[in-house]
Amino acid sequence: MSETVQHTTPIIEGRNLAKRFGGKKGLFHSSPTVYAVNDVSIAVWPGETFAIVGESGCGKSTLARLLLRLIEPSDGDVLYQGKDITKLSASDMRSLRSEMQIIFQDPFASLNPRMTVGSIIAEPIRLHGLAKGKAVDDRVAELLRIVGLRPEYADRYPHEFSGGQRQRIGVARALAGQPKLIIGDEPVSALDVSIQAQVINLLEDLKEQFGLTLIIVAHDLAVIRHMSDRVAVMYLGEVVELSPVDPLYEKPLHPYTQTLLDAIPVPVPGHREKRSLARGDVPSPTNPPPGCRFHTRCPFALQKCREVHPPLEDVGGGRFVACHLWREIQEQDHPSAPLDGTSPKLAERLEIYRSYQSAKEKNSPVG
Numbered sequence: 489m490s491e492t493v494q495h496t497t498p499i500i501e502g503r504n505l506a507k508r509f510g511g512k513k514g515l516f517h518s519s520p521t522v523y524a525v526n527d528v529s530i531a532v533w534p535g536e537t538f539a540i541v542g543e544s545g546c547g548k549s550t551l552a553r554l555l556l557r558l559i560e561p562s563d564g565d566v567l568y569q570g571k572d573i574t575k576l577s578a579s580d581m582r583s584l585r586s587e588m589q590i591i592f593q594d595p596f597a598s599l600n601p602r603m604t605v606g607s608i609i610a611e612p613i614r615l616h617g618l619a620k621g622k623a624v625d626d627r628v629a630e631l632l633r634i635v636g637l638r639p640e641y642a643d644r645y646p647h648e649f650s651g652g653q654r655q656r657i658g659v660a661r662a663l664a665g666q667p668k669l670i671i672g673d674e675p676v677s678a679l680d681v682s683i684q685a686q687v688i689n690l691l692e693d694l695k696e697q698f699g700l701t702l703i704i705v706a707h708d709l710a711v712i713r714h715m716s717d718r719v720a721v722m723y724l725g726e727v728v729e730l731s732p733v734d735p736l737y738e739k740p741l742h743p744y745t746q747t748l749l750d751a752i753p754v755p756v757p758g759h760r761e762k763r764s765l766a767r768g769d770v771p772s773p774t775n776p777p778p779g780c781r782f783h784t785r786c787p788f789a790l791q792k793c794r795e796v797h798p799p800l801e802d803v804g805g806g807r808f809v810a811c812h813l814w815r816e817i818q819e820q821d822h823p824s825a826p827l828d829g830t831s832p833k834l835a836e837r838l839e840i841y842r843s844y845q846s847a848k849e850k851n852s853p854v855g
């Protein structure tokens with residue numbers, strides 16, 4: 489993991505981004521509005537690895553696509569290197585496309601089965617006019633070598649490769665456009681655990697080698713811990729916590745982040761997997777609850793959490809959290825002191841909540 493260097497201009501920034509799908513009322517068919525992303529603001533600095541995590545359906549992929557302008561926002565703006573690209577024309581956007589690439593979760597579905605690996609990788613090179621004639625083949629061979637594959641594989645088809653190899657081909661295709669920013673949308677979720685580490689190592693190496701910025705979308709916190717500089721935790725279309733990686737794991741501030749951390753399996757023989765802190769299921773994004781969106785599942789929800797939407801507050805140390813409980817504890821612990829977010833009392837309080845929870849689990853039948 490490289491140290492996060494804060495530049496004055498983020499490489500990519502989303503300001504108050506929102507995306508709503510559906511909501512069409514027809515004579516014979518109506519579709520409810522899906523609130524996929526709601527008022528999300530994030531800024532990613534050049535050279536960092538930024539992770540977006542949350543359970544399935546929380547809006548991670550939609551946010552990633554909004555940042556790349558693969559889909560249009562319902563509200564908000566996207567800035568690339570400080571320039572508003574929200575309303576850029578298709579042709580102006582095309583020249584930027586090579587600088588921003590995406591790697592998909594399913595390497596098989598994202599590679600055209602009728603094209604050879606060579607032509608898949610050559611496509612962006614030709615499209616962006618980065619090489620011509622024989623130089624394209626040389627570049628394809630070079631890219632295959634860079635991602636750890638043999639250059640002669642260029643003549644083969646995607647089905648001839650294993651999942652890990654296919655993802656390497658996806659990485660080579662992403663690199664072909666000479667990007668500055670790569671978004672990996674669950675880039676290793678479909679791979680065997682033993683292969684996951686290899687692909688993650690490859691991405692980290694390439695990041696160093698080519699000075700890339702990485703945005704990694706993941707549904708669990710285990711995968712991204714060792715490669716990320718900062719993490720945005722999403723729940724039902726919103727960022728509930730944003731933090732440098734180590735403090736997030738050491739002292740999660742939002743109860744939902746704790747839930748995600750509790751879901752990481754502990755590799756100890758005979759260890760009984762902890763039951764999740766959160767109760768029940770994620771509500772539908774067509775009808776998100778009022779107040780804090782997590783309140784229906786949060787064991788610590790206050791009355792205020794049911795009624796008032798918590799703002800994402802600056803905790804200090806690059807941390808942000810949207811949680812009334814956190815605010816309440818701060819106010820009790822430091823009635824007049826500045827907020828620093830590292831209050832030992834807060835950690836203690838949350839620790840008490842955690843032990844209370846595990847004691848409850850021990851006394852109740854395992855469901």
Ligand SMILES: Nc1ncnc2c1ncn2[C@@H]1O[C@H](COP(=O)(O)OP(=O)(O)OP(=O)(O)O)[C@@H](O)[C@H]1O
Nearest residue numbers: 509510522524543544545546547548549550551773
């Ligand atoms: N094109 C679309 N039309 C309608 N609804 C959509 C569309 N794309 C996404 N959604 C909905 O928006 C919500 C957020 O989806 P998104 O794929 O961004 O979540 P995610 O966190 O990436 O989940 P997953 O890991 O399952 O992909 C979901 O309820 C999803 O069903």
